[in-house]
Amino acid sequence: MCKIIFSDIDGTLLDSNQKISFDTKKKIQELAKKGIPFVLASSRLESGVFPVMEELGIKAPAISYSGALVHDADRKVIQSLEMSVQTAEDIHAFVIKTDKSIAAEKFFYEKQEKWNESAPYIYKKSIFFNFFQFPPFSNLFFRG
16 A cells, blocks of 8 residues: 655646646645655745645645755744855866766755745855766767
8 A cells, every 4th residue: 555655747747738637726725635645846946736635636745945944733843954155166067077077057946044944045146056967978879
């Protein structure tokens, strides 16, 4: 028997119109009635995850920021993995300097001075890492 289900939001739970189908909502609510948590796991901010949970009518843990922030079913933070801006900048500089085949975008979210339960993090400046590697051009061509 299934004990828990994890699902991404974008491209998985939401259709191309950013909507959740009636049938999907119904099945997820049936799971909740059976006591099977339906946990959303997303790279979104928690303020982008909680409204989806509300639309589904579920109370379950939530995973945001690609796992860096985890809330329990009561929306209390149970895990928060943070790093300083300086550490993030140092990592970015090292990667760019070390391997030119890796591209890195930077975004940074910082806790607000005054806690806002619906969105405790706000966009401050660019630092969040999105690394991807380009293959060497020599690997793109067939060698016979």
